[in-house]
Amino acid sequence: MDRLDLIRGIKGSDGGKMLLLVMDGLGGLPLETGGRTELESARTPHLDALAAEAVCGLHLPCAAGITPGSGPAHLGIFGYDPFTYNIGRGVLEALGIDFPLKAGDLAIRINFCTLDGQGLVTDRRAGRIPTELNQTLCDKLGAIELEGVETFVRTVKEHRAAVVFRGPELHGGQNDSDPQVVGKPPLEIQSATAEGKRAAALCNAFAARAREILKDDQPANMVLLRGIDRFEHLPNFSEVFGPAAGAIATYPMYRGLARLVGMDVLETGETIETEVRTLGDSLNDYDFFFLHVKKTDSYGEDGNFDSKVHVIEEVDALVPEIRELGVDAIAVTGDHSTPARMKSHSWHPVPTLLWSELCRPDDVTTFGERACNHGGLGVFPAVDLLPRLLANAGWLQKYGA
C-alpha cells in the first residue's frame, strides 16, 4: 500500500500541536579520531533535558549511504518518500528564489558561461560574475519572447539564474545544454520522449536568442541550460496527514519546499529568536509547525566547526521558550548531516529526538549522535518520523480492527 494512502485513510481531524524543529545539516563528525561531533561538543542543557524525557534515535535521509540534497532531505522529514516524489533541479532553483511556480510550469537552471570566437565554452561559470551583473543580464534576457509561453528570467546568485516557461503542454526530462567540459560548444537540447519535444524546441529557441542578446557581453556571453523540469504540486500536506501546517524559515529554499507540499509560509525575521517568536505568535493558527534553522548547515559547508556548535547552542537556549508554548509533540532533528570536517552534506544518519507526554522515553539523557545510537527509535528511515510525530499528538486513528 502507498504510505500516503495509508496515512490518508487513518488521519484524524483534531489532535494536538506539533513542532518539527529542523537544524539543517545537524549531524556531524568529530574533527579527530576519538573527538566529539558538533552536536556532542555543543553545551545543550535544555536539549539534553528534553532528550531525557524523549525517545531518541537517528534517521536515515533517503537511504543508507545516500547523501541527499536539500530537496529530498526535506521531503523525507515531511513524510514524503523522496524517491517517489523527486524534485528536479530546475524546480528547486526556482523554489530557492521564492518564485511562485504554478502547476505545469517548466523550470530551468541557467549558468552564465563564456564562449570563444568559435562558439566553444571556455568557462562554464563565466568567472563567477557578480550577482549585480547577473541581474543586468537577466533583465536583458527578460525581453525574449517565445511562441505560446510566458517567460520569466530570474537571478539566483553569481553565475546562476533561472528561467521559467509558463504555457500548455510543457514537459521536462531533456538533456542539459551544458557540455560539462570546456572546449566544446553548448549542446543542442533534445527530448527522448514525444511529449518533451515542444519544451526542447522552446529551450533551444531561448538559448539561440540569449546568444544574440549577450554576444557583446564579457565574460558572460551565453547561457547553459540545466535541470529542465516540469513543476507539479505534491499531495497536499494537510490533505494527506490532517493538520493545518505553517512553515517558519529564513531562507527562500526552505519556504519553497514547505510551499511545495502546501504548507503556509509565515512571515518571520532573520534570526532564530524571531523564528521562535513567530511560532508563539502563530500557535493558534496551525496544528503543525516546521521551523527551519539554516546556519548549522551553512557553517558545516564552510568547515566552520565552532560556529556550527555555536548555532546549536543558540537553538538550545531557545528550548525553554519553545517548551513554555505548550506544544504537545516536538521533534528535533536535521534534514541531513553536514559535518564541518567534510564541508559538505553527507550520508550519516541524523540525531533525532521525539518528545510528547506519550512518547516512551529510553535511556538517552543527552542529545548527540553517540547517545542517540542507544535510543528507542533506533536508526530509522526519515519518512517514519512524521507518522510518529502525528501519532504522539493524537492525529492518527487505529489501522484495521
Next chain:
Amino acid sequence: MDRLDLIRGIKGSDGGKMLLLVMDGLGGLPLETGGRTELESARTPHLDALAAEAVCGLHLPCAAGITPGSGPAHLGIFGYDPFTYNIGRGVLEALGIDFPLKAGDLAIRINFCTLDGQGLVTDRRAGRIPTELNQTLCDKLGAIELEGVETFVRTVKEHRAAVVFRGPELHGGQNDSDPQVVGKPPLEIQSATAEGKRAAALCNAFAARAREILKDDQPANMVLLRGIDRFEHLPNFSEVFGPAAGAIATYPMYRGLARLVGMDVLETGETIETEVRTLGDSLNDYDFFFLHVKKTDSYGEDGNFDSKVHVIEEVDALVPEIRELGVDAIAVTGDHSTPARMKSHSWHPVPTLLWSELCRPDDVTTFGERACNHGGLGVFPAVDLLPRLLANAGWLQKYGA
C-alpha cells in the same frame, strides 16, 4: 520478491519445535515521567533469565506511528504483511465469534439501532441492549430468507451482531448503511463496482426484511449494516512456512485469526495455566505453537496498570514449565502495545525476546522496553519475527548458492 514466495522457496520440512508466546498488548508506558512500564514494573525473574540467554529487540507492528487493530497486529507476527493481507471488519467480527467462515462468504457487522416514527436513527446502538435480548432478535432475523444465499445471523455482544451470506458471486466493498449520526435514516447500500451489486441488493433486502420483523421491538427496531466484506483464506501457514501449526487461545477472535491462516485451533481452558498445559499435551502433534494471552490487553484497555503487571507475572511464573517442555525456539512478545496509561492500543514498538540454542545473545539481561532497546534485534518490522523464529528452529534453508 514477495516475502511469502521467498520463504516458500527455502522452507524446510523437519526443523525443531517453536513457540510464539503472545501477551496481547504487552508494550506499555510509564504512568509518570521517569517511571516504569508495566513490563518493567513486573517481577519477571524467569523471563529475565530467558532474555539473558536470548536476543532481544522491539518489533514495530505494521509501521512507524501506526496503531494497529488485533487483526493486522496478529497477521504481522504470523509473518504476513498486514497491508497486503487486509482483513475487513465484517470478517473480523465473524472470526471473533468463532463463526466457521468459508471462502467466498460475505460477512457483515450488525448494529441494532433505534428508529423513530419517521424512520430516522435516534440511537445508533439501541441503548446498548443486553446480550440476551440481542440473542432473541438474532433468532427472529434468522428467519430471513434471501434468493440464492444461505443466511446466518449471530449475536456478538450488546448491540453488536453479525450476519453471513453464503452463496455464489458475493463481493464486498460497499458503503455501510450506518449514517454515522442520529437524525438521518439508514443509508441505502450501494456498490461502486459491478461485481458488488448483487451483494448490495442482498444487503438492502436483508435490511428491509429486518425492519418489518423488528418494527414492534423497542428499543432495537432496526439494523445498521457495516464492514461488508468477502472472506478469503490467506495463504496457508504450513504451506508457506513449513511447520504444522497449532493455536492455543482463550478468546474467539484469536482462534479466528489463527484459523484464518490455517492453523489448527486446539481445545483449551480459560486460564494461562491451562493454555500451557495444552501446549505440553499437544507438543508431539505440531511443530509450531501460537499461545495467546489475552488479559494483558484487556487490563491495558481498562487502564488497570497493576492488573496488567500481575498477568505478566503470572506468565513469568509459567516460564519454567514451558522451558521444561524442551521447545527448540521460543519468541515472547505482544501483538502491539496497550499502555494502561492510554487505555487503548498504541503505536509503540513491542518488546520481544527470541531464544534458541542458536540465537546470538546480546547484553540484555532483563525483559523490558528500555532494556530491549539495547538488544541485538533492534527495532524491526513485526513481519521479520517469524522468519527469525523459523531460522532458529532450523526450518529455513540457505538462500542462493
